[in-house]
Amino acid sequence: MLPQPASLAEPSQYAETVALLRLESVSKHYATDGARVDALRDVTLSFSPGEFVSLAGPSGCGKSTLLNLAGAMDFPSSGTVSIDGVSTTALNDAALTRLRRNKTGFIFQSFQLLQNLSVVENVELPLLLAGAPHPRERALERLEWVELSGLADRFPHQLSGGQMQRAAIARALVNDPRILLADEPTGNLDTATGAVILTLLRRIVDEHGTLLLMATHSTEAAAASDRIVRLRDGRVERIETRAAV
């Protein structure tokens, strides 16, 4: 087991400037039917704990690709992605699985809850997969964070879109990840509900010092973040900090 992250109650630990996630000259290309698609070209970025970063840009610019690399779900064609100073390319499947269990949490546009598990069962699932102790208590606690305590025993199809996304966020948080990766979390929600989710995400980043990387098309969503990384054709076009927004 890798060392567990320190208690989320002590965000001060993350104050140091060591990059939690670093992409160095990262390129990613896909070969489909002979044609080569460059999804990312020579991207160098560095992220610290407690940051809320938006990835923006037109469709197909490489946002999802970047998130997958950051979450160690995929590997760069060249360059390195390192989490806590460890390159993901160097890890074997077991180590990658451990890394995912301990350090990352994913949030999807279409929620991706398992239909045949109840809300609380969905939330505790990562803990069960990791064999972590007290899955139920921790899952209920996360549901409290996202204000879904009352719906713990419902099934996904009995929830609204916003509730489903909150459940998905609770699930992403249940293993106390240091990196939260969200791919258009508000994409399937109306503006008002989307705003609620964004507030929730902001709170989590602030309270727990989590790094949140969020791909988004919406300007409202981008406005909630500390930094906006604008991509175009797989390249970093521009980085805007909050002050500039």
Next chain:
Amino acid sequence: MPAALLFSRLMLRPLRREPARTALTLLAIALGVAVVLAIDLAGDAAAGSFRSSVETLAGDADFEVSAPGGLPSSAAASLATLPYALNLHPRIEDSAEIVQTGHVVPLIGVDMVADASANESGAPQDLGNLSTSPQVWIGRDFPHPASGTLDLRINDRIVTLAIRGRLKGSTGEAAVIDLALADRLLHRDGALDRILIRIPKGESNLDAWEHRLRAALPPGVTLERGGARTRENRKMLQAFRWNLRVLSYIALLVGAFLIYNTISVSVVRRRAEVGILRALGAGRPAIAAAFLAESAAFGLAGSLLGILLGRLLALGAVKLVASTVESLYVSSTPAPIALTLPAALAALVLGTAVSVLSGLAPAIEASTVPPTEAMARGRVDYQSRVHKTRDLVLAALLSLAALIASRIPPVEGKPLFGYLAALLLVAAGSLAIPFLVASLADLTGVPLRRLLGVEAMLAGRGLAASLRRTSVLTAALAVAVAMMAAVGIMVGSFRETVSLWMENQLKADLYLRPAGPESADRHPVMAASVPDRIEQLPEVLAVNRFRAYAISYGGLPATLASTDTALEHRFGRVKFLGAANREAIFHQLPLGNFAVVSEPFANKHHVEAGSTLTLSLGGHSVPLRILGVYYDYASERGYILLDRHVLLRYLPDPAPSNVAVYLKPGVPLDEGRAAVERAIASHSVLVIANRSLRDEAMRIFDRTFAITYALEAVAILVAVMGMAGALLALIIDRRRELGLLRFLGSSAAQIRRLILFEAGLLGLLANAIGLALGVLLSLILIYVINKQSFGWTIQFHWPVAVLLGSLTTVFLAAVLSGLYPARVAMRLNPIEVVHEE
């Protein structure tokens, strides 16, 4: 052809994209069809061939005259004096063993002089000198070159004959000798087995001729239309072939479940697509037709493959079927397998029809998909359409119907309602499965996780969530398991019953029979001097002489036998049905025209203690009162057993077919055996110790039932292949979920374990349900179907080892069937599958 184009684009293209699953489904149908065809072909080859041995040189006689234990010479004489231009062919029919090879062939004595002058049956013109050197003509397929000499074991003697030539026509494997020679070699004293009669050419009123002949014949002989023997044998084999055929349908039935599953999967996958098509203007019938066409395509392609496979399987099946026929019924050499066009077409139609019928329900369901489905958010869970409780009620009703059906007597000797009961029970079991699966998943959720980890819990949930599909899969495997368990319990119980019966029955130390292979319709004899000599030995306490004749009774083959009642009483342990008084029966049996009959005989001919049988014995019509019905598992044909001295009065041939030797107390078996062997050294007689006789009987028993095990194995194979295909489909449909699990931190190994758990749970569930259903089915098999078809009382026994072994095998096979799907699941790219929508 827009319909064909649409069909190919919408239905066939997706199948091509999943070649492994498509191939598995096809193979499952192919195997099902193949087994049915193979058994049919093998049955024809094995059971159809006896015609050639019994009817060698018989031509198409109009009538045949016979009598149990042989026709007295007076019968031939009275026919010969008739003032008609009749063609008479007197025959002696027996069998002989080719000494070098051990091959048993029909030995037929015909009147060479008469037949040669008539020159109708291909007998050669040149008769040589019949009276001096013993000569033999061999049949067209006789397994020996047509020159030189031939050593034949005839009863307990070896005879060397000069081969005169090979006969043409349908003479099969027969060895044909002159009537006079046959009489001498077989010690017949002028008695014949049959006289075949052909009426003058141009005559057609057979009824009138029957009347005329009847009047001329002495009372104690049987007059039948030509071919009666063949008809009898066919009739006797009917029940056997029927049961075998039904058994062969099991694999196809299992295949039907799998087709149902495949088409259901296809419907579920394309619900949205169907919705779009409906929105674009496709009518309901068109949708239903598309899915029916898909099942028909599966059926057609699978059946074509099945026909090829069936022809191959028939090669193996014919050996197994022939050995069963041989040990249970009649000596026969299998004819070559003939795959006829009608047989192939029948298989094609059967396979396609079963496929289309199995696809009917899902196809209809597809046609009810509303166009709005295309716009609906997410997939409507089709599983929720399972009516667990309603199905459970239906299951209860069907069970009740099964119970009623099992009480109905057979139809023309066929246990039709017994099979109906079995089928109803299978249907009831299948309907109860959704409820059982759902309850089990509910019950085991938490314990499963505690015990086996989160993968097991997820597997259980996954199965419960896709309840309908899981139920069909479980049903397919459970039906296969149930059939296997039922037949296993039946055969196991039968085996145990026979084994106990033999232990009770066989009390003598040594048994003697003429050397050469045995069969149910051959009763070679040994010289009467053999037991006489043994009786004189100082080591010997008593000798029982047993004589058997293959006869025909009530249009069916049967065995007429005699035994020494006093010895049977003193040493034997014969058990009678019901509350029969054993002492009284044994006391009365030697006193006159009395008989006891075996249970299969009583059941076949609907007789019981107190009934009277009439047999024509040695020219007399003899009424025999039945004193009791005894348990017997030696012959399916059934025995009529008389006291030895009573039978000798009518058939005065003292030569015994079998001899039982009781040694004096204290005489070691080896010593007694050596003494016996010395005493009979000049005879070709086998001396068999009690133990080896029982062992041999059990070996024959196992050989007899080998075919049933082979059929079970194929059904299980079909089910397991279907499971692999279905699991594959389940994984493909759940790939998003499996990919998501990887995002949530599951390792590839955990995904594999999840799939293997699903396979294992299915296997376990199918085993449990299958075993329960199998026990019920075995009760129907033992007490209804077996009893009605064969007439044996089988005591119920648990063949624990067999059951444990086969259930474990099925479970392991189920888990193994998950290996490939699990590999597929592990290799799914989580990014692609999660972002698919």
